[in-house]
Amino acid sequence: MKKIDKNLMIQEIKKLSYECAFNIDTKILDYLEKAKNTEVSPIGFRTLTKIIENDVLAKEKSIPICQDTGISIIFLEIGNGIIFDFDLEESINFAIKEAYIEYYLRKSVVKHPLDRINTLTNTPCIIHTKFVNSNTFKITLTIKGAGSENMSKLKMLTPADGKNGVINFVLETIEASGGNACPPIIVGVGLGGNFEKAALLSKEALLRDIDDRSSNPIDYELENEIFEKANKLGIGPMGFGGKNTVLAVKVNSFPCHIASLPVAVNIQCHASRTKSVIL
Numbered sequence: 001m002k003k004i005d006k007n008l009m010i011q012e013i014k015k016l017s018y019e020c021a022f023n024i025d026t027k028i029l030d031y032l033e034k035a036k037n038t039e040v041s042p043i044g045f046r047t048l049t050k051i052i053e054n055d056v057l058a059k060e061k062s063i064p065i066c067q068d069t070g071i072s073i074i075f076l077e078i079g080n081g082i083i084f085d086f087d088l089e090e091s092i093n094f095a096i097k098e099a100y101i102e103y104y105l106r107k108s109v110v111k112h113p114l115d116r117i118n119t120l121t122n123t124p125c126i127i128h129t130k131f132v133n134s135n136t137f138k139i140t141l142t143i144k145g146a147g148s149e150n151m152s153k154l155k156m157l158t159p160a161d162g163k164n165g166v167i168n169f170v171l172e173t174i175e176a177s178g179g180n181a182c183p184p185i186i187v188g189v190g191l192g193g194n195f196e197k198a199a200l201l202s203k204e205a206l207l208r209d210i211d212d213r214s215s216n217p218i219d220y221e222l223e224n225e226i227f228e229k230a231n232k233l234g235i236g237p238m239g240f241g242g243k244n245t246v247l248a249v250k251v252n253s254f255p256c257h258i259a260s261l262p263v264a265v266n267i268q269c270h271a272s273r274t275k276s277v278i279l
């Protein structure tokens with residue numbers, strides 16, 4: 001059994017917030033470089049050059065990668081040998097609040113979707129919990145702006161729609177998002193489960209390493225096909241045209257009911273900000 005130290009956890013979540021907001025993942029930067037070097041549209045090339053410059057400057061000067069420092073989404077993997085002697089949810093929210101105040105990050109959460117009163121703490125954050133067979137406690141933080149999140153969609157297809165129906169829906173969603181999702185984007189596809197499971201799968205797909213390819217042959221094929229077709233849409237960097245609309249496509253699937261075929265598309269902008277720590 002392992003007891004988690006509350007103060008250590010708070011410090012680690014604050015560090016994750018800092019890392020997400022200011023330090024772009026080097027692999028994301030590599031993908032952006034690769035996109036820049038293959039971009040045929042002059043304005044697309046210049047746009048990618050500016051995005052990369054922005055990301056490098058953010059790291060050097062401790063300036064947020066984007067003004068939208070997002071809503072904080074936390075994924076917990078709690079081993080069965082882990083004990084907490086404090087209120088986990090309250091402590092996580094405290095850590096996020098402290099981080100957003102201390103690092104002067106924009107507070108982007110309103111109390112009620114219709115009263116639009118800012119909570120001024122960037123909390124509550126959204127917490128997903130999974131219990132796993134281990135003696136560790138893994139915390140993954142992703143901060144997500146509204147531009148790309150607002151372009152995400154879910155549809156309950158019918159089994160008869162099949163693979164083509166899935167691909168068409170994903171491509172329609174990407175096309176409709178245009179420049180609003182700040183491309184080049186990463187596309188998370190959740191396939192199967194039910195209504196809420198598909199949405200969660202699509203978000204979890206975005207947490208995967210950008211190099212990671214699905215080990216399921218059907219999902220692997222889908223990732224390839226959607227990637228190829230999406231990059232022929234011509235949307236390009238920030239919607240200015242070009243061949244680099246999508247940096248990567250990740251498909252996560254789950255068994256589903258015989259009569260349904262849920263598909264969720266969660267779009268991640270080029271400011272992909274996810275970090276993890278294991279305690």
Ligand code: SF4
Nearest residue numbers: 066145147148182269
């Ligand atoms: S979509 Fe991403 S890059 Fe665009 S404004 Fe929102 S957080 Fe920033």
